[in-house]
Amino acid sequence: MRRLEEKTIASKSIFDGKIIRLQVDEVELPNGNTSTREIVKHPGAVAVLAVTEENKLVLVRQYRKPLEKTILEIPAGKLEPGEDPMECARRELEEETGYRAESLHPLVSFYTSPGFADEIIHIYEARGLKAGEAHADPDEFVEVVELEMEEAFDRLKKEEIHDAKTVTALYIWQNRSLISS
Amino acid sequence: MRRLEEKTIASKSIFDGKIIRLQVDEVELPNGNTSTREIVKHPGAVAVLAVTEENKLVLVRQYRKPLEKTILEIPAGKLEPGEDPMECARRELEEETGYRAESLHPLVSFYTSPGFADEIIHIYEARGLKAGEAHADPDEFVEVVELEMEEAFDRLKKEEIHDAKTVTALYIWQNRSLISS
Numbered sequence: 001m002r003r004l005e006e007k008t009i010a011s012k013s014i015f016d017g018k019i020i021r022l023q024v025d026e027v028e029l030p031n032g033n034t035s036t037r038e039i040v041k042h043p044g045a046v047a048v049l050a051v052t053e054e055n056k057l058v059l060v061r062q063y064r065k066p067l068e069k070t071i072l073e074i075p076a077g078k079l080e081p082g083e084d085p086m087e088c089a090r091r092e093l094e095e096e097t098g099y100r101a102e103s104l105h106p107l108v109s110f111y112t113s114p115g116f117a118d119e120i121i122h123i124y125e126a127r128g129l130k131a132g133e134a135h136a137d138p139d140e141f142v143e144v145v146e147l148e149m150e151e152a153f154d155r156l157k158k159e160e161i162h163d164a165k166t167v168t169a170l171y172i173w174q175n176r177s178l179i180s181s
Numbered sequence: 182m183r184r185l186e187e188k189t190i191a192s193k194s195i196f197d198g199k200i201i202r203l204q205v206d207e208v209e210l211p212n213g214n215t216s217t218r219e220i221v222k223h224p225g226a227v228a229v230l231a232v233t234e235e236n237k238l239v240l241v242r243q244y245r246k247p248l249e250k251t252i253l254e255i256p257a258g259k260l261e262p263g264e265d266p267m268e269c270a271r272r273e274l275e276e277e278t279g280y281r282a283e284s285l286h287p288l289v290s291f292y293t294s295p296g297f298a299d300e301i302i303h304i305y306e307a308r309g310l311k312a313g314e315a316h317a318d319p320d321e322f323v324e325v326v327e328l329e330m331e332e333a334f335d336r337l338k339k340e341e342i343h344d345a346k347t348v349t350a351l352y353i354w355q356n357r358s359l360i361s362s
Contacts, residue, residue, distance in 0.1 A: 004244040004251050004322045014196050015203060017219045020297055022196060022203055027246060030322050037246040038198045040221055042297070063185040064295040065208060065218040070185050071295065078296070108337070112293040113300055114245040114252065114344045115259070116201055116223070121345075141185045141211050156289070163295045164302075164345035171352035178359040 003030050006037070019043070019078065020117075042119035046089040047076035047165040049107060049173060050099055050126040056146040057173060058129075059166070060096050063141065072145055072155055073166045076121070089124040095136055097144050102128025107172060112164055121165050123172075149174060184211050187218070200224070200259065201298075223300035227270040228257035228346040230288060230354060231280055231307040237327040238354060239310075240347070241277050244322065253326055253336055254347045257302070270305040276317055278325050283309025288353060293345050302346050304353075330355060 006027040015022040021041040028034055050058040059072040077092035079085060086104050093099055109122040136142055147155065152170055155161045161170065187208040196203040202222040209215055231239040240253040258273035260266060267285050274280055285305040293300045317323055328336065333351055336342045342351065 002242075002322065002324045004242065004324065006244055006246050015219075017205065018217065020219050020221070024198065025246060029320055031320070033320055035320060036199065038196075038201050039247045040201070040297070042294075045296075061183075061185065063187055064292075065187050065189075065206060066220045066297060066299045067292055067295055071292075073295070108348060109340070109343070110348045111245075111248055111252075111344045113223075113298065114248055114254070115226075116221070116247060116300075117294065117298070118247045119294055119297075139210055139212070139214055139216060141183065143183045143185065159290070162290070163292045164349065167289060167291045168345065168349050168352060171349065171356055175352055175356050175359060178356070 005030065009034065038116055040117040040119070042117055043081065044079045044085070044120045044122070045076055046079065046085050046092060047074050047121055047123045047169065048089050048093045048101075048104070048126050049074060049123060049169040050093060050097070050101065050129055051173065052129055052146060056148055057152050057170070058097050058099060059145045059147060059152075059161075060142040061145050069162075071162045072160050073163055074169050076165060085122045086124060089122070093126060094132070096134060096142050098132040098134035099126070100130045100132055101126035102130070108168065110164075110168070123165060123169060149177065186211065190215065219297055221298040221300070223298055224262065225260045225266075225301045225303070226257055227260065227266050227273060228255050228302055228304045228350065229270050229274045229282075229285070229307050230255060230304060230350040231274060231278070231282065231310055232354065233310055233327060237329055238333050238351070239278050239280060240326045240328060240333075240342075241323040242326050250343075252343045253341050254344055255350045257346060266303045267305060270303070274307060275313070277315060277323050279313040279315035280307070281311045281313055282307035283311070289349065291345075291349070304346060304350060330358065
């Protein structure tokens, strides 16, 4: 196996915000040359694949300022420092949609943008959903939408479903239904 | 449908790097309150689902400084300004792996981190692969790895496959084989 690692020579902090931090690292490449790496540090996030008894996927409609666009996403949220990802997933699902899950099960986790960010998302599957009252933060604006599989893929085609975690969850959902059918 | 949009009140540029830019926007929320949004601007990227005649997925092993980890990813690369995404996908596939595709077909596109970045990835499917010589940039260090589907899912479980585009591509590949079987 080839040596691929980069050694850190120096690291400079550029920005320390509410959610992300930015640093620029100087690195030594495997061939001895040097380069720089622009790195966004993020606390990590969780997301939930929640399917109702009527076999509908639970989504939230949300405005995303970086995209200047409103999209449909599976319920998700950032990790608080030290927070257990599964507890965070349970909390976000309930706050954003009102649904409580009897149990949550890890499905998959992935880095969203390994070239420039360390954000990792842990996706859980919610089982045994019970409907209840949503109670989002006063400054959080989301709208719950429930879609059958065919409708969800139609929204994917229309780019209303348009982010990594939701696209992944959609294919996992479909694959499970294909495998079990 | 609820009003969810945020209005930009002010935008401050924080950093303008080789790959990303960072800005902090002040926004007006739907309830009239104000908040700030930390936004990373990225040129966008492409990635390629390439499966060989032997039904193996073409991956590249690559060190990712933000993760301090070497992972297996589908061939991918950043868009140059004004570059056609499909041409970029063709170029990256050939440079990183040596494979030429007879044709490329759009599979799906998604935003990787809609909460803090505008990075979009366009995933293409390569058809009619012909092996050739890889010719990566001198300062780019990648190693080509080809895996059968079961092996690929095993690497996903071991978190060697661990990023959004590759996880998505893997499930799409499985999806197609489930549908066609």
